[in-house]
Amino acid sequence: MFSFLVARRYLGSNPWQTALLIAGVALGVTAFVFITALINGLATRLTDDVTARSSHVSLEPADRVARILPNPNPYLKTEAVALVSMLQRKQIRTWAATVALLESQAGVAAISPQITGSAVLVRGEAAAPVAVTAIDPGNLDAISPVSREIVAGDARLNANGILIGYRLAEAMGLSVGQPVMFRTDRGVERLLVIEGIFRSGVQSLDERVAYISLETARALFVLPAGVTNIEIKLNDTGQARAFAQFLSGATGLRAIPWQDRNSSLADALTAQAQTGTLIQMFSLISVLIGIASALSLSAARRRSEIGIMRAFGVSRPFIASVFVVQGLLIGIIGASLGCCLGYGLCSWLATFSKPDGSLALPIAPAEGGYVLVIVLTTAGAVLASVIPARSAARLDALEAIQQ
Amino acid sequence: MTAVLDARGIGMTFRNGDELTPVLSDVDLALQPGELVALLGASGSGKSTLLSIVGLLLRPTAGVITIGGERVDILSDAKSSLFRNQRLGFIFQFHNLLPDFTAIENVAFPAAATSGGITGVMRKRASELLDRVGLSDRIDFLATRLSGGQKQRVSIARALMNRPELVLADEPTGSLDRAAADQVLALMREINREDRTTFLICTHDEKVAAGCARRITLFDGRVDDARA
Numbered sequence: 001m002f003s004f005l006v007a008r009r010y011l012g013s014n015p016w017q018t019a020l021l022i023a024g025v026a027l028g029v030t031a032f033v034f035i036t037a038l039i040n041g042l043a044t045r046l047t048d049d050v051t052a053r054s055s056h057v058s059l060e061p062a063d064r065v066a067r068i069l070p071n072p073n074p075y076l077k078t079e080a081v082a083l084v085s086m087l088q089r090k091q092i093r094t095w096a097a098t099v100a101l102l103e104s105q106a107g108v109a110a111i112s113p114q115i116t117g118s119a120v121l122v123r124g125e126a127a128a129p130v131a132v133t134a135i136d137p138g139n140l141d142a143i144s145p146v147s148r149e150i151v152a153g154d155a156r157l158n159a160n161g162i163l164i165g166y167r168l169a170e171a172m173g174l175s176v177g178q179p180v181m182f183r184t185d186r187g188v189e190r191l192l193v194i195e196g197i198f199r200s201g202v203q204s205l206d207e208r209v210a211y212i213s214l215e216t217a218r219a220l221f222v223l224p225a226g227v228t229n230i231e232i233k234l235n236d237t238g239q240a241r242a243f244a245q246f247l248s249g250a251t252g253l254r255a256i257p258w259q260d261r262n263s264s265l266a267d268a269l270t271a272q273a274q275t276g277t278l279i280q281m282f283s284l285i286s287v288l289i290g291i292a293s294a295l296s297l298s299a300a301r302r303r304s305e306i307g308i309m310r311a312f313g314v315s316r317p318f319i320a321s322v323f324v325v326q327g328l329l330i331g332i333i334g335a336s337l338g339c340c341l342g343y344g345l346c347s348w349l350a351t352f353s354k355p356d357g358s359l360a361l362p363i364a365p366a367e368g369g370y371v372l373v374i375v376l377t378t379a380g381a382v383l384a385s386v387i388p389a390r391s392a393a394r395l396d397a398l399e400a401i402q403q
Numbered sequence: 404m405t406a407v408l409d410a411r412g413i414g415m416t417f418r419n420g421d422e423l424t425p426v427l428s429d430v431d432l433a434l435q436p437g438e439l440v441a442l443l444g445a446s447g448s449g450k451s452t453l454l455s456i457v458g459l460l461l462r463p464t465a466g467v468i469t470i471g472g473e474r475v476d477i478l479s480d481a482k483s484s485l486f487r488n489q490r491l492g493f494i495f496q497f498h499n500l501l502p503d504f505t506a507i508e509n510v511a512f513p514a515a516a517t518s519g520g521i522t523g524v525m526r527k528r529a530s531e532l533l534d535r536v537g538l539s540d541r542i543d544f545l546a547t548r549l550s551g552g553q554k555q556r557v558s559i560a561r562a563l564m565n566r567p568e569l570v571l572a573d574e575p576t577g578s579l580d581r582a583a584a585d586q587v588l589a590l591m592r593e594i595n596r597e598d599r600t601t602f603l604i605c606t607h608d609e610k611v612a613a614g615c616a617r618r619i620t621l622f623d624g625r626v627d628d629a630r631a
């Protein structure tokens with residue numbers, strides 16, 4: 001197209017000015033990429049930190065409430081009420097079917113049927129309350145990387161084995177191989193052997209949590225067939241809410257996404273994303289204002305030329321297209337350059353790490369919103385050039401020539 | 404024989420708010436094919452105004468204009484733009500060439516802009532025209548690297564690119580020295596003689612006027628027609 005040639009000549013006729021303009025666009029796009037990669041990286045880190053040792057969706061038995069039963073005899077004015085027994089332990093009896101359903105779902109990374117409850121560890125004079133998680137020993141690391149955090153003994157859970165945190169072990173003077181009396185809140189007790197000691201780095205876990213095997217827990221918590229909860233990890237944490245909704249519909253159980261257990265984090269992530277959008281918008285707007293003003297100046301400087309072109313019969317749409325194409329070229333080149341710069345900057349920043357091995361700046365170079373920013377900048381540049389294009393096309397040929 | 408240009412009863416009164424400036428009233432002007440005509444008159448007499456009206460760059464406040472048998476004073480903006488492109492040629496005193504383009508690109512521009520690009524045929528015609536105005540050795544020079552006289556000769560070549568029936572020139576020699584002005588005049592005469600292209604040339608230059616077969620003088624908004 002001839003307007004491409006003319007636009008290229010116009011941009012090339014003042015290489016320094018064009019280079020500055022493109023540099024301005026590129027820097028704006030770099031800022032966009034940086035902030036996008038940072039916000040995404042930060043969100044990923046916060047989410048990872050929060051969900052590293054917990055599930056993404058928890059399934060629990062639905063709350064049981066006393067309800068009025070349908071009256072079997074309409075002639076009798078009596079009401080039947082189903083009572084909730086406080087002695088009956090809430091449990092998921094149909095857990096095997098639920099696990100089968102979960103296994104058939106794409107996007108499910110791990111499934112862990114559990115019995116959770118509280119117990120007391122007793123050794124001589126000392127006693128300590130523990131939160132017990134009973135899991136399938138073959139699937140120990142499904143939710144939390146327990147076996148990787150073992151500092152003494154090992155992570156194999158035998159029928160009479162128990163894993164405890166190092167702080168609890170220290171407090172009670174327990175070491176691997178020693179027996180300890182385990183008494184549940186159901187009043188059942190049994191002698192278990194310390195099989196492994198873990199150190200997660202999270203104080204409350206290291207002080208209060210104990211793992212036993214699911215089969216052992218059945219007798220101890222008097223749940224011969226059911227489980228108390230099923231914990232699920234997903235490939236994409238962002239899908240948790242939708243998946244929870246699906247599960248509660250499909251199973252009738254209470255499904256809780258991780259965000260509901262961490263609502264302040266979810267709020268913080270939303271606020272952070274909104275701040276990011278605002279900064280992205282401002283960086284784009286400044287880019288577009290730059291393009292519009294530079295092209296307006298160029299159109300003003302070329303008034304007499306445009307007048308001559310109009311005199312020898314170049315159409316108004318052609319004149320307009322020359323300026324729109326200039327905007328398009330500046331947008332594409334500036335955005336591409338900015339994406340490269342932004343990716344380079346983010347990748348460089350991602351090489352800095354803290355002594356513990358985590359990133360100094362939680363930046364995700366791959367998630368800089370590159371496609372979005374190229375599309376937005378290019379479309380925006382075309383829109384921004386419409387103003388100078390229209391003013392150039394509207395020029396009165398005679399007035400412009402006579403200047 | 405149909406006239407190349409037939410303008411009748413042309414009137415032009417500029418209006419700026421309440422202020423009216425009458426410049427032309429009831430001007431008749433007819434040009435036959437192959438004529439070489441000088442448009443003379445004192446400064447401010449309305450020469451450029453009349454030329455712009457005839458060149459469809461300015462709409463008169465009165466009168467009818469026919470070019471090559473076609474009524475043109477009523478054409479829409481887009482149609483008159485295309486008409487200028489296909490049927491008229493323009494040469495101005497200043498800012499004639501596009502500075503970012505070479506001589507040959509400037510010449511081919513009127514054809515390229517309406518058909519999407521410079522084709523081989525256009526390039527050939529443009530280089531022939533440049534050859535004809537004596538600039539075959541400056542074909543690929545940027546417009547900014549040409550002298551004033553050379554620029555004006557490129558302008559003549561460009562005006563001829565689409566084989567117009569009427570070329571309108573407003574003081575084409577106005578900013579040239581004697582030698583360059585003579586060269587430009589000689590060129591216009593030669594093209595007029597060989598191609599029978601009609602020229603209407605606004606000028607203050609006595610020598611240019613003397614070189615034209617017919618002279619029209621604007622005086623007090625009216626014409627005084629004299630044939631040599």
Ligand SMILES: Nc1ncnc2c1ncn2[C@@H]1O[C@H](COP(=O)(O)OP(=O)(O)OP(=O)(O)O)[C@@H](O)[C@H]1O
Nearest residue numbers: 417418424426444445446447448449450451452453
């Ligand atoms: N847009 C306009 N508004 C008002 N008056 C105008 C306008 N354009 C031209 N004029 C007036 O019209 C008159 C004729 O102008 P024109 O440019 O046609 O003169 P000219 O004969 O070409 O003069 P010169 O020889 O100096 O070029 C002048 O008095 C000028 O002031």
Ligand SMILES: [Mg+2]
Nearest residue numbers: 450451452573
């Ligand atoms: Mg004039």
